[in-house]
Amino acid sequence: MINFIQTQILFYIAIFLVLFVPGYFLLLAIESKRKLFSSLERMIFSFGFSIIVVDLLTMLMGRTGILFTRTSIILGILTFSIACFAIYKIIKFYTISRPQDNVESEISKKTIDKAFDFSKNQKILIIILLFLTIFIKTAYLKNSIFPTSTDLGHHMYWSKTISETGKLPVYQESDIVQIDGKYQVSQPQQIADFIIGEHLIFSVINLISGINFISYFPALILFLIHIAGILAIFILTLRLFRSYTFGKNAAILSLFLMGPLYAISSSQAKFVSGGVIGNTIGNLLIPFAVYFLFRALKEKSSALLSLSLLSVLGMVYTHHLTALIFIFIFIFTAIIFSILNYNKLFLYFKEWLKIIFRPQIIALIIISILFVSAVYTPTYLNTKAIGTAVGGPSKETRAGLTFNQLKTTAGEARMVFGLIGIIILLAIKKRKEYENVFILGWCISILIMSLKPQWLLLDLPSARIANYISFPLAISSAFALAYLFEKIKSSDNKYFLSSKTIVSCFLLLVSFALANGFYDNSQSIKAQSSYQKAMQTINASDYAAKNSSEKELVVKDHNYITADSWIKLSFMEGYNYPFSRGYFKRYEDTTNPREMCTLWMISEPNTANGQKCFNDLGVNFAMANPAFDSAQFQKSEGFWQVYSGKEINIYYRNK
């Protein structure tokens, strides 16, 4: 128990230091002249920008040869925070001497306070929604908090590599190849699938707190990022529709549609336990980038534009798909804005240039370019990776979803109300305004990318793009619901209805959303945790790692062993080690032929093919599930069964 308390204290200290302090001081420096954010906004942005700042800081440290240790990381964060604080103090000092700045600052503070001034009932409703959101997700995570997911295992290998070496990782793997008729392990090849921003945060928290990677900590960090993403949608909705009388209600409705409803589906809690790190961080950074861009244009503020650019830089280092999706959101928003405001476009253009051509923006752009080109270039920025993402769909899974599939991904209620919201946004007088255009651009871009990717010459998995639809649709739905009820209850229009009818209608629609959203939740709740199976895998892995060597390699199965991707954390000998028998269909894919040794060594170890693979590669240990893969080894005199358990057996090849 004492050990648990000690670990917990260190864990929370690490969270505070890594995921709050640097972002808080960055915002403090940016807000030196005038207050820009409410306390809730500052808290959420401090968290999000801390992720970006820590990523950039550690990349810079890695590039300059500073080893990552607990001391160096803490010193790096503190140095950055002190520098920001010094900037804040210096600017504040000069601002005090200018009375007009003080007046501006006071006005700005009052405006912010008013925007976030909720009534008592609204506050209660927000707290109830937060409670439901966290409660439902916690109930789901209870049975999946033990780390078993494949993706999370892959990511934590890299995070552990960073922690153990104290250096930036080299994303590469060795595979099995056949040269001159002999199978051998290839020289390491670069992997474009992993992006450094997905791993640094976990390494830094591990280094500071000492907490084990095979524990609750990766899922809890993702949970925190996910909740921050939902709150980012809430504050974004509040900012977007603050000029409407129902703006606050729309924001609360967005929390309702994003929080407790469909709380477990993909891109929600399932992504947390599944270790879909890039997407989860992306779902935080897209609302950030939209929020700051919207406010920068609306308030003609370069400071806010710089934060939008920083959010995009964060995406670039965290998740390529998110960055690409944001580019499309931006393009669609710009096109829609240009069409709706074609007669005033020149005036707007002049305004935008004034915001962009400021020293801080130009400096940030130059620094970003230098960072990407000289400090750390993301692995996916090579022609091969870019070539695989564009050019039109190459597979059926990339040819777009059907509307029904997209509706299931988004959630039926969100889809229905979201589409109504799009129609309203297009129909109302204010359709030309930034707030409406941003939501239209966001919704329409992802709808087209998911349903008709060939129109945009995209070659990306459509289901993965579709996961991004729930956020804009939640905002659009919230707007639709709030707008319709505001219109109906308004006594000066011809559709005036009695309050009883309005309440009935509202309850009916909310009941539909609740029934649909909670049905989705109930379908996703896991009945049982698989932690005992995973513990057996870890136990067997430690045994194999202790007894194998460079000359006696290991092969394992991916199909039937629980948490098998975590096995590599016991070895730490390479991303692709132990070699793994993958999904059977992959060996049958004629468009992408792959090595067959991993299949033969587990499925048919006694055949000539299997034996050749074992001999050529020097593989002497095989890990497999006894219920599916024991007979072929037990039939052979060449294998000893050296480890036996309910979930996993280990066989040793006696040459």
Add this chain to the structure above:
Amino acid sequence: MKKIISSLIILLVLSFLFLAYTETRQQSPDSQNWWVVYFSNPKDESLNFVIENNSDKNNFHYAISLDKDLIKEADIEINKGIRKEIPVTIENSEGKKITIRASVGADIEEIYKNFGK
């Protein structure tokens, strides 16, 4: 706004504490119910083996066979969370298959080394 922020922090801390405690309990030996048997050294000809008990059962039985002949069997009590190494010395095992069958109740696990190859 302060009330919303405080509620949010409290809810998150409670959720984190609950999940962290749940996972820590899941990792603890007390929450396990499985056992395994393995050779102390899988690569050489030694036959010492380990029964690692993480189950609620204690009364294990093991039987050692040389090819199909039972040469030794015994009962052994191993408490939960304990790894018990059992030394085995067998003369004239050359060219034969040594099988160790461990059991507790109806659960049986088997390991073997085959010197016949």
